[in-house]
Amino acid sequence: xxxxxxxxxxxxxxxxENTLLSVLGQQARPGxxxxxxxGPTTGPEGTLVPLxxxxxxxxxxxxxxxxxxxxxxxxxxxxxLRGRVRDLRPDVVHTHSSKAGVLGRWAAWREGVPFVAxxxxxxxxxxxxxxxxxxxxxxxxxxxxxRCHAIVSVADAMTAQALAAGVGRADxxxxxxxxxxxxxxxxxxxxxxxxxARWGLAPEDYVIGKVARLFELKGHDYLFDAFERILPAHSNxxxxxxxxxxxxxRFEALVRERGFADRVLFAGLVPRDEIPAALAxxxxxxxxxxREGLARxxxxxxxSERPVVSFDVDGAREVxxxxxxGLLVRAQDVDGLTGAIERTLTxxxxxxxxxxxxxxxxxxxxxxxxxxxxxxxxxxxxLAAHGAGRNGND
Numbered sequence: 001x002x003x004x005x006x007x008x009x010x011x012x013x014x015x016x017e018n019t020l021l022s023v024l025g026q027q028a029r030p031g032x033x034x035x036x037x038x039g040p041t042t043g044p045e046g047t048l049v050p051l052x053x054x055x056x057x058x059x060x061x062x063x064x065x066x067x068x069x070x071x072x073x074x075x076x077x078x079x080x081l082r083g084r085v086r087d088l089r090p091d092v093v094h095t096h097s098s099k100a101g102v103l104g105r106w107a108a109w110r111e112g113v114p115f116v117a118x119x120x121x122x123x124x125x126x127x128x129x130x131x132x133x134x135x136x137x138x139x140x141x142x143x144x145x146x147r148c149h150a151i152v153s154v155a156d157a158m159t160a161q162a163l164a165a166g167v168g169r170a171d172x173x174x175x176x177x178x179x180x181x182x183x184x185x186x187x188x189x190x191x192x193x194x195x196x197a198r199w200g201l202a203p204e205d206y207v208i209g210k211v212a213r214l215f216e217l218k219g220h221d222y223l224f225d226a227f228e229r230i231l232p233a234h235s236n237x238x239x240x241x242x243x244x245x246x247x248x249x250r251f252e253a254l255v256r257e258r259g260f261a262d263r264v265l266f267a268g269l270v271p272r273d274e275i276p277a278a279l280a281x282x283x284x285x286x287x288x289x290x291r292e293g294l295a296r297x298x299x300x301x302x303x304s305e306r307p308v309v310s311f312d313v314d315g316a317r318e319v320x321x322x323x324x325x326g327l328l329v330r331a332q333d334v335d336g337l338t339g340a341i342e343r344t345l346t347x348x349x350x351x352x353x354x355x356x357x358x359x360x361x362x363x364x365x366x367x368x369x370x371x372x373x374x375x376x377x378x379x380x381x382x383l384a385a386h387g388a389g390r391n392g393n394d
Contacts, residue, residue, distance in 0.1 A: 001026075002033045003379070004088055006081070006104035007096040008067050010038045012046035012272060013213070014296040015121035018154070018178045018371070019096045020048055023057050025372030034058065035088060037081075039065030039100070044244045045213055046269045060084065067099055074103060081107035091115065092379045095148075098124035098137070102144045109147035115382040116148040117375075120158045121178070122293035122314070125165065128217060141167045149382050152375070154178040155294040155315025174378060178296060179371030182363060184276040185303035195281045199265060205238045206345060209282035209306075211275065211297040212289060214245035219288030219311065224251075226338040228258060234345055239264040242278050279304040284344050284351070287311065290331055294318060299366045302326070302358030307351035309340040325358035 005023055010016045019036070027034040037060045041047040052059050062084065064077040077099075085093065085108055093108035094117045095101045101118050108116045125137035145151060145168035152174055153159040159173045193203050201207055208227065212218040220241070227239055241251075241264065248266065255261045270278050279285065285301035287310040294315030301308045302319065308326035310316045311333075320326035327343065329336040344351045364370065 001029075001031060001092070001379070002035075002088070002090045003092040003094060004035045004037055004085065004090040005094050005096065006037045006065075006100040008039050008065060008099040009041045009097075010036075010048040010052065011041055011043070012048060012269065014178060014293075015096055015119075016048050017180065017272065017296070018119070018121065020052050020055075020057065021179055021181070021368040022094070022372060022375055023052070024055055025368060026376060027057065029376065035060055035090070037062060037084060037104075039063070039067070039077075044246065044248075044269075046244075048272070051272070065100060065103070069099075074099070078103045078107055082111055085111040085113060091383060092117065094119070094375070094379075096121060098140075102140045105144045105148045115150075115379060115386055117150040117152060117378065117382070118144065118148050119152040119154065119176075120162060120293060121154055122291060123158060123161055123165075126217075126291045128290060138165050138167070141165070145169075145172065148172070149386050150174065150378055152176050152378070153293075155318050157315040157318065158293050161314070174374075176371055176374045176378075177365050178294060179368030180296060180300065180366055182303055182367050184273070185279065185300050186359075186363070187276060187280070188305075190277065190280040192280060195277055199240065199267065199281060201238060201240070201265070201281065202236075204236055206234060206236050206284075207238050207240050207282045208284045208286055208341065209240040209242065209279065210286050210288070211242040211278070211300075212287075212295075213243050214241070214247045214251055216247070217290045218245075219290055220247070220251055221254075222288045222311075222332065222334055222337055223286055224254065224258070225334045226341055227263075228260060229334075229338045230341055230345070231260060231263065233342075237263065237345075240267065240278075240282060241265065242267045242270050242275070244269045275300065276304060279306055282306055284309065284341065286337075286341065287316065288329075288331075288337060289313065292316070298326075299358075299362040302355060302362045303366070305352070305355045305359050307344050307355045308358065309337065309344060311337075319358070319362065321361075323354070325354050325361055327354075
């Protein structure tokens with residue numbers, strides 16, 4: 001079995017970690033050859049490429065595959081991807097992310113790859129775009145869906161939204177939850193006082209954490225609004241923001257202007273293997289992005305038995321069952337977000353019980369080995385059904 005995974009870039013992100021674990025798990029199977037093909041990874045979000053190579057992945061970088069839309073450049077990237085596919089002659093091409101998903105599926109289909117799959121980690125179209133951008137992304141996804149055999153969703157919500165937009169057929173879809181190495185998050189012997197001292201946090205601080213890029217639609221502004229409201233009654237509250245991005249300077253200026261910069265810790269990029277320790281430092285994890293396939297921080301927090309509050313977007317409710325494993329809030333509802341944080345602060349026993357129930361839910365569902373097995377089964381079934389002939393070359 002020869003598999004090529006294509007992704008636009010390998011930043012420190014959920015889709016990228018999912019892809020890396022898929023590559024590593026599949027290449028460990030006897031007789032399997034796996035290639036990770038990525039565009040260049042630059043910018044403040046970090047990179048997983050060195051880790052991929054360190055762990056033995058065969059990484060091929062295609063310089064023409066870039067995230068920004070550029071018709072001439074994208075045409076060159078599509079031709080380059082066709083050449084890569086022609087040289088590698090894979091049995092399976094599995095694409096990830098929007099740009100690689102459209103160009104990669106089209107290239108693989110034209111080259112007659114026996115089985116072509118795509119994972120929706122998060123849909124590229126959403127309500128916060130212009131009408132033109134939304135229409136273009138929907139059209140591109142419809143086009144690409146006709147040039148693959150299977151579409152993997154990281155949450156049932158992604159399937160429902162894609163089908164509602166006319167992307168693909170229902171029989172193409174399969175939900176495979178995004179796997180992760182669960183064991184580090186199950187650790188319970190942390191010295192929390194030492195962890196907090198490392199970050200400059202006091203033992204008595206109530207630490208509200210968020211793990212996300214400092215970028216548009218990640219919801220930091222809503223968290224700042226809610227945090228400002230709870231501070232008068234909870235002077236020991238601290239914000240612990242893990243992640244970096246293009247909006248860091250704006251956010252740092254904003255909290256200075258509003259007078260609570262001393263209560264906010266911008267941790268910046270935290271290495272992937274230190275995320276469990278960062279979560280263990282927190283008393284509450286808040287996820288208030290406006291769009292996300294199924295944010296990995298939600299199962300990671302629950303595996304760590306950290307209480308969670310989340311906006312009710314996309315696949316969040318498949319992990320955060322309101323009042324059972326955490327608290328859900330309507331997206332953009334600052335009053336609701338403030339109330340949920342306040343409830344967690346004042347009812348710690350309830351918060352701990354919900355986090356423990358969430359750990360039970362997530363422990364098996366998000367184990368990366370389960371994800372790898374499901375993907376391998378998908379390929380083998382797909383090849384049995386489609387692999388005898390070649391695809392059309394439309």
